[in-house]
Amino acid sequence: MKKKQSIASDHRRGWSISRRGFLASAGTGAVAMAVSGRIFASPMGNKETAEMAPDVLSKITLHVNGHPHDLLVEPRWTLLHVLRETLGLTGTKEGCGRGECGACTVLINDIPRYACLTLAVEAEGAAVTTVEGLLDGETLGPVQSAFVEEDAFQCGYCTPGQIMSVEGLLRKNPDPSMDEIRMAVSGNLCRCGAYSHIFKAAASAAKNRRK
Ligand code: FES
Ligand code: FES
Numbered sequence: 001m002k003k004k005q006s007i008a009s010d011h012r013r014g015w016s017i018s019r020r021g022f023l024a025s026a027g028t029g030a031v032a033m034a035v036s037g038r039i040f041a042s043p044m045g046n047k048e049t050a051e052m053a054p055d056v057l058s059k060i061t062l063h064v065n066g067h068p069h070d071l072l073v074e075p076r077w078t079l080l081h082v083l084r085e086t087l088g089l090t091g092t093k094e095g096c097g098r099g100e101c102g103a104c105t106v107l108i109n110d111i112p113r114y115a116c117l118t119l120a121v122e123a124e125g126a127a128v129t130t131v132e133g134l135l136d137g138e139t140l141g142p143v144q145s146a147f148v149e150e151d152a153f154q155c156g157y158c159t160p161g162q163i164m165s166v167e168g169l170l171r172k173n174p175d176p177s178m179d180e181i182r183m184a185v186s187g188n189l190c191r192c193g194a195y196s197h198i199f200k201a202a203a204s205a206a207k208n209r210r211k
Contacts, residue, residue, distance in 0.1 A: 060124040064089065065133030073120045080104045080115035083130060091131040091160050095189075102188030105161035105168075106130050112168035112187075131160040134167060143167050146205035147198075154192035162188045166202040174210055178203065 057072045064087060073082055080097075083089045083106070095103030097116050104115040107129040134141035140148065143166050153159040162185055169176055169184035176184070181202040190198065 058121050060121055062087075062120065062123055062128060063126065064128045065130060066127075071120070075119065075121055077120045078116055079106070079118040079120050079123050079128070082120040083115060083128075089130050089132055093157055093160055095157070095161075100189070101158070102161045102165065102185075103158055105164040105188060107164055107168050107171075110168060110171045112165045112184075114187075129164070129167075131163055134163070141167075142208045143170065143201075143205040146201040146208060150197050150201035150204055152194055152197040152201035153190075154194055158188055158190045158192075162190065162198055166198075166205060169202070170206055170209055174206060176202070176206060181206075 056074065058075055060071055060073055062069045062071060062082065064083070069087060071082065071086060073086075080092060080094055083092050084094070092106055092115055093103040094116060095101035097104075099114050099117045102114065105112050106115045107113070108118065108123060108126045110127070110129075131144075134144055143163050147153060147159060147163060152162070165185045165188050166181070169181065173180060178199060181199050185195075185198060185202070
């Protein structure tokens with residue numbers, strides 16, 4: 001709460017970037033530059049910098065993992081940026097940042113969506129679920145457990161996105177065929193090539209959920 005208030009008040013003063021956001025941007029090559037005393041990190045991961053008047057910020061309420069969050073956001077900020085950099089939900093990963101890899105997959109009203117292609121303002125009023133929202137306290141959810149049991153990852157970078165695509169499938173279709181499983185994760189790339197284990201994990205999770 002304190003963090004949110006701090007971010008909001010910084011925005012009202014007309015400039016903002018957290019120390020963490022700056023370091024993250026610098027580390028990924030995204031550029032944050034001072035322009036007339038105002039600094040913005042580009043959520044799109046490009047080299048764009050811009051000055052933005054405080055009155056351009058939008059006040060929204062995002063419902064994430066069952067909790068409402070009152071936020072001030074730039075209209076151009078992606079849901080991925082807000083989840084990771086404002087709310088600290090870093091389970092959702094940024095891979096390509098442009099709708100090609102699926103690492104950023106979250107559920108919006110139970111439907112898998114790329115958070116990098118969704119503006120935060122678009123998600124207002126919807127139920128957003130991230131990989132953190134599948135936990136029951138410290139206990140893994142059925143899909144998460146199945147990925148561990150079936151050894152369905154190597155580096156793990158694509159895993160949260162894969163898990164959310166499978167979760168979205170099983171919420172709609174509790175007893176999918178293998179073709180349906182393959183189709184459901186076809187928008188999630190795994191450069192480690194763990195696909196056969198991912199398919200097995202999805203089938204196993206479906207079975208466990210039906211029990
Ligand atoms: S980061 Fe969103 S699809 Fe690659
Ligand atoms: S486990 Fe490494 S990219 Fe999928």
